[in-house]
Amino acid sequence: METNFYEVQKFDISREKKSQSSMPTRHYHNGYEVFYMVSGDICYFIEDKAYQVVGGSLLLIDINKIHKLVNSSGETFERITLVFKREFLEDLFPNNKTLDLLSTFTRDCHLLRFNGSEQNFIEKLFNKMVSEFTKQPPGYEFYLKTLMFELLIYIYRHQEAMPPAITEEISVVNKKIFEIVDYLNRYYDQRHSIRDIANRFYISPSYFCKTFRDSTGFTFTEYLNNVRIKEARALLINTVFKVAKIAENVGFDNMTHFGRVFKEITGLSPLKYRQTYKIESP
Template identity: 65%
Template sequence: MESDFYEAALFHIDREKKLYSSMPSRHYHNGYEIFYLVSGDICYFIDDKAYQVVGGVLVIINMNVIHKLVNSSGESFERITLEFKKEFMGGIFPDNQFIDVLSSFAKGLPLINLSGQEQGFIEKRFDKMIHEYTQKPPGYEFYLKMLLFELLLFIYRKMDSIPDPPLSEVNLVHKKIFEIVDYLNRHYDEQHTIQQISQKFYISPSYFCKTFKENTGFTFTEYLNNVRIKEACTLLTHRSDKVAVIAERVGFESLTHFGRIFKEITGMAPLKYRKNYKV
């Protein structure tokens, strides 16, 4: 099957909410790529393996590896794409005497599942990178290198903590789970239980719990909470509704429960989040 080659940028980062990929064909490039799905669910083909990627998952793609993004659900998704060449990292430390953080890309484990607090950490680094890259304040190039190294070091340590044997098959697409994930992304504001979802999609509760965790890296409750909190973050920063209204709108029946889960995932209370990130 034919694949297209693209010359990688020395450094490029952008964040977009979209329906379709701007790179619909199988392609590869001579740079490293870090892809972060902020919200939604998509399918990523990497080296002829299909992976289900859900919101809060980080994807790392090595140089010259063939890949393709497919949004089979047809629903909008928000993503951050970072592309860079090794040369961009030059000059950060004297004599380049530092840990080989780029070795993570060669491990053959493209997907990294993140906890709620890790997602917050990563998203803040991306936000800083986007600000530096687009606004270009004095010293922005050096700061971008430092932020990139901090991100790569985080990935290196995260990858190093993955237990043996390597979980190379985790997140391979399971058709039934993909359907369930798509359903939850569209109906996150409704009340769901494992029993109800199992009955709706004709799958046993025990098998559902097992395969859902294997394919997404999250338990059913963790995933649903992540989807809801992502939407709550958007509402908090783009609307002036009261926190109680937003909590109910994203599917939480208790304001106290919403506040606890929100802080657990983002690291801060809803009102503080609104104050810090209000658009």
């Protein structure tokens, strides 16, 4: 099986919507990689393990680890890829052994999942990095290092708070869940119930609920709401649609419910979110 080596830059970050990987073969490189899934679902192989990566999930890939992304459904996904070398951050790290932030890449738990408010926080960090790296205003490299340090501390603390790791490899069972996740990402605007999904995919409702949470880190309702609110956030930012129209477009038939779920996930009301984004836009 072909495996390629790539020399990486000291720092590189990109955010793209894709339907296939730009690196279709197994590969490795001499930099640390942070892969964050904004939306969609793919399968990611690191060495001999396979991970199901859904929206709101983050993968940590250590130096020289062989990896490959597989998108068997062919559906569009959006991802943020950050690659960097240790030398980029050398002058920021404390000169002691009590806080090695890069140790997050060598732990057994490569896959991290974030809830709605955590996703909102971490995506803001990534968006600032992408903007700085793309536009390169005065002092951008210093600011990038500051943002990187904040990101790594956040990841480090998130790992520290996690319960003992359970296996994250894809099994025959959760490949069924992988199909369901793909279905929800495409038809999030329709009405769905646990029983309807269970019947459609020939799985018992109770078994579906347990397996879905084990595989994705979310309950069925949490995951569906996260997908819908992520789409709503994009519409609030990129269109002039009224909030009621956006709620309808992403699958909510009740404005009060939409507003409550939106605030639970983002910490802001839909209108406040739109206003805040416009204020923060460069």
